[in-house]
Amino acid sequence: MKYDRLKLFSLLVLLLIATIRLAQADTPGVRSASGKAILLGSEADYPPYCSLDEHGEPTGFAVDLFKAAAQAANLQVEIQIGPWLALKEYLAEGQIEALPIVARSAEREALYDFTIPYLQLHSAIFVRNNNNDIHTLADLKGKEILVMKGDIAEETLRREQISEFIVTTTTFDEAFLKLAAGEADAVVVQRIIGLKIIDRLGLKSIIPRQAHLDVFRQEFCFAVKKGDEQLLAGLNEGLAIVMADGRFNEIYGAWLGPLVSEELSKAEILKMVLWILLPLTAVLVLLWIVFLRKEVKKRTRYLNKEIVRHKRTWEELQQQQVQLKKSEAQIRLLLNSTAEGIYGIDPQGDCTFINKAALEVLGFTDRSQVIGRNMHQLIHHTKTDGSLYGSGECEIHRAFNTGEGMHKDDDVLWRSDGTSFSAEYYSYPIRQNGETTGVVVTFWDITERKKAEGELLNLKRNLEIEVVQRTVELEEKVHKLDKSQQAMLYMVEDLNEVTNTMKEERRKLELSNQELDAFTYSVSHDLRAPLRAINGYSDFLLEDYSDKLDGEGKRFLQIIRNSASKMDRLITDMLNLSRISRTEMRMAAVDMGRVAQTIFQEIATAEDQNSFDLEVEELPTVLCDYALMKQVWINLISNALKYSGKSAVKKIQIGSQKAEHELVFFVKDFGAGFDPKYQDRLFGVFQRLHREEEFKGTGVGLAIVQRIIHRHGGRVWAESEQPEGATFFFSLPLK
């Protein structure tokens, strides 16, 4: 009886599956036999569900069942072996796509989706056979319990808070070995797995407790990554097929038969089967309902679309009708709104229609005066020259014979009052089914145009006269221009002459520059030789005849030597000055602040550097000749040092300010200063405002400064309030 009912149920399931498959047939992306294989994760040490055979290939009840279900759903499987904990994580992260045996729990549902359960198992408490304390779940309170990390038993123990002393192991084997070694009080694990392991490891001292642990009753399913509905549906379908066609029983018998038969009564098997089948039925019915609802929705959508489509067609038709009426009215309006006169005639030459403009131009008041009348007789009866126009020669009628349009703009048409007007017209045949059934004539009054044409002709004549006049004028102008060109040529000649003169001047200048060079050379060479002799021989005299000279004689010799030296210095300075005027300037960006600082360090003696207070403001970078600008700073700073030598305040201030067109730099000291009335002599060559005994110098330093600054396009000046020191300014143009 039961067997029959199962068969009937199986048939029902198959039918249901067939319809689901049909419903899914058009859903794209279902993994087919030709598509990518499902990556299944499996453990190596979870017998009899997942393990490896003698060739190292994955096998076991869950693996075989998964393969069978996948095959039934037309899916391919590829298996990756790994430890349970890792596999759980891989699935959650999507590195593998399915696990063949996962106990369903609230915690796991957050991470995975589960197929219908295909196996219900109980965990059992395993103890050493000499243990008498633990029989039921309640006895585990306070005991040390071994579980495999990540196993459902661990999750359940922790959730139910059965004991605080939970010890986890990496494998089941390890848990049992530890129990056998007395390291803990109990192992909680799947009953069947426990029995298998005890058997395999030969742990005779370990026994299971018979008590059923209700909280450890677990439903086992295939698990997929959360949200992978497509694979879930496929696996559910495959599972349903193998359950219905008996393959499930075969696999079950092959792997679990002997063990289960030992362990379970027939009633239990029945209960278990029902337990599996009932939810399965429920799921299938649910799927069926979902499918039907989908189908109804699809149909409704289709019908709604049809209705909308029909409605649209009807609306389009209505609109077309309105459009048609509108365009008819528009054509009429157009015909009556054009300025051209339009009328139609039949093959006999009688008017069939005429527009408002034609009526007006021809001087008729009503259409009835024209319609049906012969148009040639009515408006085209006489030629321009007054002779009669026979209807046989009528150009307008020619369109009937030739079937082609014609155009004429030198004809006249006659009004109703007997007057005529110049007209331009087009005559076009009206064709229907290849036959000319009439002619349309478009015409307009060109009296005004003819008049305008006449005027235009007059204008043209006048213009021609004017052109002739203008040409004469232009020729005159060209003649004048020729003359001025001649004048220009003379000017160019003059200019060339001037240029040549200038070239000559330049040559002379270059020559005098060369002369200056020669002069400089001879000054340095020839003037120095006698100086050397004066100095040298004075020295010899002092050395060789010192015993014959008294003090006064020696003093005279010393004066001769000093004077010779001073003259040498003057020559040197003069040469320097001339060199500064002659050397080519090389412009570069120069950091003035840095140059001023460096120069002070170089020329101030260690003593000066200690006693002087140097204040240098932030100075800009300017474009100038570095070597020459350095000379400016050397001369100004050494002047400041020199003339502060006898002053109480030893301080030098260096700064700059920006004026409208120039940058102004200054060097201020608090030394001897100068008398403002000699201000303009300061920068002259060999000009000195102090006596040699007061301050040494040749009077060339400031002249050099002036020459360098002038070469840069700037100016130099100085201010002084004796005896409070002097300020020397120089400026450089801002481009």
Add this chain to the structure above:
Amino acid sequence: MENRSEVEILIVEDNPHDAEMALRALKKNKLTNNVLVVHDGEEALDFVFARGKFASRQKSQRPKIILLDLKLPKIDGLEVLKEIKSNPETKVIPVIMLTSSKEESDLVKSYELGVNSYIVKPVDFDKFVEAIREIGFYWLLLNQQKI
């Protein structure tokens, strides 16, 4: 005259006072042995290449140093320098230019022609002695080592 073949220092100087001062400066530095003074460029070249009035001289006996004034009658200093430095036999002789100023064009040309050093004849005689001591000794010693 018999010392000619052993001339160690050749001074080429047209100004007799400058020549005397150069001699005195050498003497102050105890370098008086075998110094010969010639007075123009032609004489200088005749000596160096053992021709004219120096034809009897042993050409292989080269002076150890030549002090050469830049501005000379007949053949000027730069020309003399060029002749000496373009001949493979004589170009090893150190030539020190004596000049009145640091006129750049002269110096640049001298260096282009291979001068070994130069001395600006200062008005102050003490400075001249100092310069002769520094530069003269340097080249004389260097040349002795080479020979």
